Amino acid sequence: MKVIIIGAGFAGLNAAKSIAKLKDVKIQIIDRHNYHLFQPLLYQVATAGLNPADIATPIRAQLSNYKNIEIILDEVIHINRDEKVVQTKERTLNYDRLIIATGAKNFYFGNTQWATLAPGLKGLEDATEIRRRLFLAFENAEKAQDESLRKKLMTFVLIGAGPTGVELAGAFAEIAHQVLAKDFRHIKPEQSQVILIEAGPRILPSFNEKMSARAKKDLEAMGVSVLTNTKVIDITSDAVILTDGKIETQTIAWSAGVTPSPLAKTLGVELDRRGRVPVDQSMGLKQDSNIFVLGDLAAFDTKDGTLPGVASVAIQQGRFMGKIIKADIDIKPKPPFKYLDKGQMATIGRKKAVLQVGKISFGGTLAWYAWLFVHLYYLIGFRNRFMVFLQWAWSYLTFKRGARIITPPRTSEDN
Amino acid sequence: MKVIIIGAGFAGLNAAKSIAKLKDVKIQIIDRHNYHLFQPLLYQVATAGLNPADIATPIRAQLSNYKNIEIILDEVIHINRDEKVVQTKERTLNYDRLIIATGAKNFYFGNTQWATLAPGLKGLEDATEIRRRLFLAFENAEKAQDESLRKKLMTFVLIGAGPTGVELAGAFAEIAHQVLAKDFRHIKPEQSQVILIEAGPRILPSFNEKMSARAKKDLEAMGVSVLTNTKVIDITSDAVILTDGKIETQTIAWSAGVTPSPLAKTLGVELDRRGRVPVDQSMGLKQDSNIFVLGDLAAFDTKDGTLPGVASVAIQQGRFMGKIIKADIDIKPKPPFKYLDKGQMATIGRKKAVLQVGKISFGGTLAWYAWLFVHLYYLIGFRNRFMVFLQWAWSYLTFKRGARIITPPRTSEDN
Numbered sequence: 001m002k003v004i005i006i007g008a009g010f011a012g013l014n015a016a017k018s019i020a021k022l023k024d025v026k027i028q029i030i031d032r033h034n035y036h037l038f039q040p041l042l043y044q045v046a047t048a049g050l051n052p053a054d055i056a057t058p059i060r061a062q063l064s065n066y067k068n069i070e071i072i073l074d075e076v077i078h079i080n081r082d083e084k085v086v087q088t089k090e091r092t093l094n095y096d097r098l099i100i101a102t103g104a105k106n107f108y109f110g111n112t113q114w115a116t117l118a119p120g121l122k123g124l125e126d127a128t129e130i131r132r133r134l135f136l137a138f139e140n141a142e143k144a145q146d147e148s149l150r151k152k153l154m155t156f157v158l159i160g161a162g163p164t165g166v167e168l169a170g171a172f173a174e175i176a177h178q179v180l181a182k183d184f185r186h187i188k189p190e191q192s193q194v195i196l197i198e199a200g201p202r203i204l205p206s207f208n209e210k211m212s213a214r215a216k217k218d219l220e221a222m223g224v225s226v227l228t229n230t231k232v233i234d235i236t237s238d239a240v241i242l243t244d245g246k247i248e249t250q251t252i253a254w255s256a257g258v259t260p261s262p263l264a265k266t267l268g269v270e271l272d273r274r275g276r277v278p279v280d281q282s283m284g285l286k287q288d289s290n291i292f293v294l295g296d297l298a299a300f301d302t303k304d305g306t307l308p309g310v311a312s313v314a315i316q317q318g319r320f321m322g323k324i325i326k327a328d329i330d331i332k333p334k335p336p337f338k339y340l341d342k343g344q345m346a347t348i349g350r351k352k353a354v355l356q357v358g359k360i361s362f363g364g365t366l367a368w369y370a371w372l373f374v375h376l377y378y379l380i381g382f383r384n385r386f387m388v389f390l391q392w393a394w395s396y397l398t399f400k401r402g403a404r405i406i407t408p409p410r411t412s413e414d415n
Numbered sequence: 416m417k418v419i420i421i422g423a424g425f426a427g428l429n430a431a432k433s434i435a436k437l438k439d440v441k442i443q444i445i446d447r448h449n450y451h452l453f454q455p456l457l458y459q460v461a462t463a464g465l466n467p468a469d470i471a472t473p474i475r476a477q478l479s480n481y482k483n484i485e486i487i488l489d490e491v492i493h494i495n496r497d498e499k500v501v502q503t504k505e506r507t508l509n510y511d512r513l514i515i516a517t518g519a520k521n522f523y524f525g526n527t528q529w530a531t532l533a534p535g536l537k538g539l540e541d542a543t544e545i546r547r548r549l550f551l552a553f554e555n556a557e558k559a560q561d562e563s564l565r566k567k568l569m570t571f572v573l574i575g576a577g578p579t580g581v582e583l584a585g586a587f588a589e590i591a592h593q594v595l596a597k598d599f600r601h602i603k604p605e606q607s608q609v610i611l612i613e614a615g616p617r618i619l620p621s622f623n624e625k626m627s628a629r630a631k632k633d634l635e636a637m638g639v640s641v642l643t644n645t646k647v648i649d650i651t652s653d654a655v656i657l658t659d660g661k662i663e664t665q666t667i668a669w670s671a672g673v674t675p676s677p678l679a680k681t682l683g684v685e686l687d688r689r690g691r692v693p694v695d696q697s698m699g700l701k702q703d704s705n706i707f708v709l710g711d712l713a714a715f716d717t718k719d720g721t722l723p724g725v726a727s728v729a730i731q732q733g734r735f736m737g738k739i740i741k742a743d744i745d746i747k748p749k750p751p752f753k754y755l756d757k758g759q760m761a762t763i764g765r766k767k768a769v770l771q772v773g774k775i776s777f778g779g780t781l782a783w784y785a786w787l788f789v790h791l792y793y794l795i796g797f798r799n800r801f802m803v804f805l806q807w808a809w810s811y812l813t814f815k816r817g818a819r820i821i822t823p824p825r826t827s828e829d830n
Contacts, residue, residue, distance in 0.1 A: 183475035
């Protein structure tokens with residue numbers, strides 16, 4: 001049986017590994033990048049805590065021991081279910097079974113012009129672009145002759161207060177108040193304003209109210225201004241426009257929305273209202289038993305609603321695919337996937353994090369260590385885990401961030 | 416006294432540190448990047464052994480403890496000696512004394528169209544561009560349907576066999592023959608051709624003949640084809656054209672020539688035939704006692720000819736500038752700079768290097784350890800040195816290279 005997997009994120013990579021163990025299966029995994037990205041730590045690259053290569057491992061290196069997996073660097077642009085082929089930018093490939101795990105991308109609610117003004121945080125290029133803008137803003141502020149320009153350059157706005165927005169806000173504040181404290185002669189980085197904007201009534205809405213309040217208090221103690229119930233009406237090159245006023249800034253990061261990969265539309269099935277592909281309890285496309293959809297792209301129903309677009313759902317679904325394909329080959333009923341909710345956590349800053357597992361929730365030092373442990377544990381590949389641990393240990397001891405290099409802007413808009 | 420230093424390379428950075436210790440001196444150091452680059456290890460970034468941030472440290476972090484140094488991220492475009500000002504892209508700055516240390520850039524002997532076809536190795540963007548092309552060539556070869564295209568994609572040409580060309584050739588061969596050996600299904604990376612081209616009669620011409628021969632033997636044992644007395648007539652997007660034939664390839668790196676920074680021309684003095692600025696024995700411009708020129712940009716005469724454009728000359732000249740400016744302030748005769756030749760070394764591969772100090776020269780394991788030690792020692796900043804050491808230890812033990820990520824091409828041509 002020939003299985004094609006589109007996307008080597010958490011879902012695709014784990015699916016490939018679990019299916020590769022079956023007999024008489026050949027796998028082709030297609031990704032437009034040559035690396036697998038550990039997305040939960042992207043904000044660390046954006047804030048110079050880690051290098052791009054610390055959270056990106058070559059897909060080939062990950063899968064080199066699986067002789068029945070072929071890796072193709074390419075981008076799929078169309079799926080033809082009738083002929084059982086996928087069309088890439090370069091060629092056409094046949095499949096017996098197709099697994100789609102292309103994830104989600106930044107979504108600006110129709111305001112596509114915001115994309116370049118307020119980069120999101122989905123890929124490595126996004127992260128290095130935000131890093132470039134962050135450190136360049138301080139450089140330009142140091143040179144600015146005009147006080148109002150200086151103030152604008154030293155104002156940083158994060159839109160959207162899910163875990164990514166909160167993590168970015170905390171890291172921005174640490175950079176301004178600690179990392180760069182001694183580095184400039186004309187500006188005081190600690191006078192920067194870091195503003196976190198959330199349209200809803202509280203930050204970290206997926207957590208309980210106590211944890212939201214805890215995170216808000218922690219952020220404010222670090223000097224972050226948290227604006228809830230605040231709607232962004234427009235973004236310009238110089239300001240974020242709110243319902244009742246504007247914030248002058250040139251450095252904005254976006255984490256207020258994502259939308260599923262556009263590949264879903266080529267399947268010719270009805271999508272859910274958020275653009276995801278409805279699947280059955282074995283991640284199968286209801287209309288086509290040869291196709292499976294995993295991760296952020298799938299709308300997987302449970303009695304508590306559809307599963308969220310988080311790494312642990314993608315990983316568990318990927319790992320489960322081996323069992324499903326095995327049943328498929330054996331012409332047996334496909335087993336249903338059961339999600340084991342391991343809880344969620346978000347880091348805010350040094351010794352500050354919030355954690356929630358079922359009915360248990362707490363914040364502070366212990367939550368931060370738990371966050372650190374879990375992220376190191378899951379970061380794929382021993383080398384990276386080891387290096388990341390050392391870099392963090394070093395940053396922790398010295399309050400320094402090593403990856404503060406400003407590299408040229410990206411050429412291609414990935415979003 | 417107000418001293419402006421242009422360039423934060425080895426010469427400029429060390430000059431800043433040595434002058435900053437003097438009383439009543441204010442320093443402005445101008446660089447177009449926010450980082451100081453450890454150029455001798457650029458080839459490691461180009462071949463995925465190290466991350467960009469491992470060899471680049473923020474200039475501000477380097478100099479944050481010197482309160483009389485101001486760092487300006489900008490590019491100097493003109494020097495006006497009559498008015499004692501430098502003109503940057505953004506503003507005009509006055510100086511009492513000016514130190515120019517802007518180094519050299521890639522030189523294509525008038526064939527400027529070669530620059531994009533065969534990137535050199537002077538900056539971080541060059542290195543990540545070469546890395547991108549190297550790993551993308553293997554990816555494209557894996558997908559190629561045509562045998563001749565596959566062969567072309569798996570041919571790598573290095574032009575110029577100084578230390579950089581030799582180091583790149585060795586690292587390319589290691590990647591093809593060891594690092595990627597198990598990673599592909601349709602190609603055998605070990606069948607790649609790595610070709611090192613040198614116009615002169617031997618490789619590493621600055622070393623003695625015995626070391627040149629040793630390095631050639633080592634490279635050939637690693638599978639590199641070494642072509643000496645071979646002149647490149649033209650470079651196209653598909654081939655390197657030689658006097659007597661052509662090599663079909665799409666991946667070419669250039670290390671056959673550098674030329675001093677064009678800023679020298681704005682001084683209005685006669686340059687030497689290689690475009691460098693002739694200086695007196697205290698690195699002073701002969702026509703203007705307020706100006707000093709250091710490093711690759713300077714033509715500093717000794718009884719054995721002008722000093723070479725290497726890191727140790729730049730470092731020593733930079734460190735000596737404190738003494739010269741001190742004499743200048745005290746209205747005393749400026750001391751002459753004496754270069755202490757610490758020898759030279761080039762690495763070829765695992766446990767393979769050549770080393771030459773005065774009349775002593777040897778190759779092999781001991782030379783390689785010496786090379787490793789010296790490079791770790793000089794790599795500025797404890798954090799980087801420590802991380803680089805660990806990365807190397809890891810690569811050494813596992814034959815892996817971690818930084819194999821392909822990122823988008825650069826936007827701006829720096830050369």
